[in-house]
Amino acid sequence: MKNLSKKTLAIVILSLIVIIAGIIMIAVKGFNFDLREQKGQKVELYLKTEFKDSDIKNITNEVFGEQPVMIQKVEVFEDTVAITTTSISDEQKNNLVTKINEKYGTELKAEDTEILDVAHTRGRDIIKPYILPFTIATLIILVYMAFRYHKLGTIKTVLKTIGLCAYTQIMLFSIMAITRIPVGRLTIPLVILIYLLTLVGITTRFEKNLALKKEEIKKKA
């Protein structure tokens, strides 16, 4: 601890706080999954005509209020709308059908409109396809790092790379858990982005250290 500068110490303490808070949040509330990935309910309404998402959005805002809503067009003619949200009560369904009839001149009946349950996608199912590519890429990168920066100490280089990559990802997920950023389609691109940035950062740092080391060796010689 004596060797740590004040700046490093502050970063370590802050990181620990964020990580612990993230772990608590995940244990208590879990991640905030995107509507697409969570359990919900859906209705499909045949409008007989093409429609604008924004018009449907206005209606769903009135009917579902603050509830997150996903609007999708169905089939090639795009004249059927699928509305997915966390839950749909009978009252909301009646209201929705009435407003859709008013807007599109349809004669839909609430009793004919079925509320379908939407199963949730498990976090592990989202991650599963990415485990193998990430593992293979990381292993190759570690081998490369070990060779390229062996003058900086092979084990030290490998451990630093693993540690920093893990650290940034843990931080990312902790922040996502604390800030309740939804886990969904944008999560993986974000994970990849952070991973790449970390690797570029590590390489830049190692290159600098390698240049210094080479200079040092040159001077000694």
Next chain:
Amino acid sequence: MKKVKILTIILLVVLITMIGAFGIYFKVQNRMENKLKEYAYSMDLNGGRNVRLKVNTESKDVIKDSEGKEVETDEELTDEQLAEKGYTKESVPNNSQDVLNLDNYEKAKKIIEDRLKEQNVEEYEVALNDETGEITVQIPENSNTDSIVSNLNTVGKFEILDSETKEVLMDNNDIKKAQVMYGAGSSTSSGTSVYLSIQFTKDGAKKLEEISTNYAKKDDTDTNTTSGENTTTENTTNTQTEENTTNSTENTTNTTEDTSATSEEETTQKQITMKIDDEEIMTTSFDEPIRTGTLQLTVGSNSTDADTLQGYMKSASSMASILTCGNMPVQYDIEQNEYILSDIGTEFLQYIKLAIIILMAIGIIILVIKYRANGLLAGLTMAGFAGLYTILLKYTNVTLSLQGIAGIIISLVLNYILINMLLSKIKNGEGKTEKEKVNKAITDSYKEFFIKIIPICIIAVVFALINWMPISSFGMTMFWGIVLIAVYDFVITSSILKIKADK
């Protein structure tokens, strides 16, 4: 001359940028048509086929004899006839209460995922409702989708039975894997045959050897059978199954197609019946014991027509995936099968495009402020890079996903970093002449830049080779981005800066 050269390159760059951004239009039947290929989009941007599989709640009537044994009969028996024979009719649910549990639902989900993998579906989402057992599958919409969907709820029960006693001799547990093969047809006809090769486990192979010995053909000449208009000769059978799959065994079995077929030794000849999902595929006996542990069934007939063969291949590959992945513990019905577009519409992509253009414009302005004329020239080439990158991605069949878009953005940022590095080294570099300074800056920048992004190159190559659309999309966009950065900046950006420095 120097100005002409620079102007020519700038015009070329502007042309590429325009083509990349707006396309190339030609008059086709009194209307202008963009001849530039469109992007291919993945499921998260294009939507996909949504299939809801509901647990089957129907029952089937089963006729049992006085001993409680199941009786198979083709004719419809009236209640009187049943009573006369001492049979009873029972209504048995397709899914008994014992199988309707979370464990089996999970198994069914896993089998569906395995089948999709086996059929090389590059992107899918499978969600399970733990309470009802309902499974929702989302797969990309393409020419194979219907055939894949038709196999989702196939139970995949495989059985080899004694054709008379109905004793089950082999089942799914004996199968190791099934695969599709093709090769030259029989010696008497030209064309290609498609085979479904079923490889058995160690125990299964032993069983198969035993069965093929016990159920061996008694006499070649006697077992040639005649059935109506068809004459089934050695080693062939034509039993139609769903999806036009026609099966026969190759070199190892001799088959009778019609139960009404007559044969001298029919009474003594022991035969096996192969069933998939309780549907009879074939009834056959064996020429010789099979010791390889592999059974080859021809799918369809010999053909030289590519489309026909393609059809057979599809059928065989569906069957192979079903047999390889095992049978579903729960019977499902397809409740809903529809194409649902993504909630991320084209509007979203337009926003992304606009955001990239704005950020690039800001980037170019920064370059101009920092490096003046060199910044302006390099900035223009950056726009050309974006245009060429767009065209390249369209013609290298890269499927765009959200990850792919992230790859494009990262590549554009990397290109900006290299150009910035290059201009900075030219500005602050040392050299006797301006040209020398530029040359040194180019060499140093390339070296420094590519050493730093080696890990990114590794990721791009590994991800590009993965058979999972979202990740391969990222890998492919990154791979082509990095290749283009290396080539384009060397050929265009460096050249224009060299020409400018040349006095």
